Amino acid sequence: MPTLEIENNVFEVDGDGFLANPEIWNKDVARLIAKYDGIGEMSEKHWAIVNVIRKNYEEKGMAPMIRTICKETGVRLREIYELFPLGPARGACRVAGLPKPDGCV
């Protein structure tokens, strides 16, 4: 099992760096992964997006549609790609501690 080390914290991850055990996720883990991806400080908008994704995952077992993220956070679509340069899947879902979504992402 590959691991990801960020500031002396070691996480078990899949080959793409998504948490192998999504249940170990907490806000500190989110901050560390975001930092690793080059997102300096998690802003209010970053948190709003991550929280919506996490909530959807905990309730429905999968990442929400981008529409749900926009509607529930009020963040504009284009801004989401600026906040998470790796996109909603490899960027935001990873920070939210989800397993990698299937498909061309």
Added chain:
Amino acid sequence: MKTLDKKTIEKGLKVLNTHDNGKLLTHLNSCVHCGLCAKSCIYYRAMPEARFIPATKVDLVASIYRRYSTTSGKIFPALTGARKLDDKTAGEMVDLLFGACTMCGRCTVHCSIGVDISYVVRKGREMLAEMNMIPETLQKTVDAALQTGNNMGISDTDFTETLEWLEEDLQFELDDENAKIPLNEKGKNILYTLNPREPKFFPLSISAMARVFYAAGESWTLSTKMYDVTNYAYYTGNMKEAAIIAQRLYDEMHNLEAEKCVLAECGHGSRAFRWEGPNYIQKEYPFDVITSVELMLQYLKDGRIKVDPQKNPDRITLHDPCNLVRSGGVLKQQREIMKLCTMDFVEMNPCGNDNLCCGGGGGQLAMSEYNERRMKIAELKAEQIKATGAKIVVTPCHNCVDQLLQINGAFKLGIQIKTVAEIVADAIVLNENKTS
């Protein structure tokens, strides 16, 4: 690892039955080991080990053929380099044919005697599919498509609501309530398809294409039941599943009585449905199939849409998706579009039929266990992009878009990645079109 039983091995060997397959027989027996393919391969170039040379991958499959189907191989396996299909061989096949090949076909083009190397690799994948040895990470995407109708498991409600949301936005931006994203409408000229990652995470390309259709005054529709342009069974080598997925789009064309099927910007999807689909389902299509790239160029040529290249002033380069360009024949159209819609278009080197794969093809994007290799081979693409000085990389393939997004992050390129539709939509001049 599990031990292969006799029955499983027989299933795998059946794929190598050459009695009614002269093509396979030829390509398994023709490699002269000249080694020219080594430098064609992004894996070998990034990691110069003999096992990554395309000829090694061909020989892996051919050695099994020799062991079971040739007299010399049966009697003197060691002398002929013939190999038994056992756990060790099958394990190597998974590692090299799934884990170290994007099936980009560049080696095939460079082969000194014309061995269709990627075809042999696919036959190897078909063997592994028969033996139930497809990497789970890749199969999951096929399973999602088979179970839910699309490879990301998007529900009908989520899909419909997303399109309604995009339609509202389109109407607002165009200031016209007649701007539509039609759904499940019968008897339209075009049934358009999508890559599920568009409605799920990256809908700007749907809005862009809707804008193009609006400007062209096209009669089109999307379908809730079958809109998925992808066919991951093309990657896994499970031909039965590939046929089920292709048949669905065929059936939906019939249900909605559409004239023409237009494939979204998706390399493997257009290859699988347009060129290979009739073989999967064993029948000819009674309708036309074209890619959205070809359609957009046709609109431009026919004057159905007007564009102003000054709306795209930044330096732009193209990345050629292997399945669309080298294996799909759509080569010049996207270049003509760039010349009409942008001010500063430059080519990568090499490009077109000789372009380097982005590293995400062949299902690599889905198989996280080979991620390290995928990002190693990606460095070649990063260097190519850097050398162009482009600010925007355009590519008509959503799979390539995702790999390029990762390359952008990993190699700090500071570029934007867009689809062809996004470039065309940005260049469209609507008022001129309306008054003409």
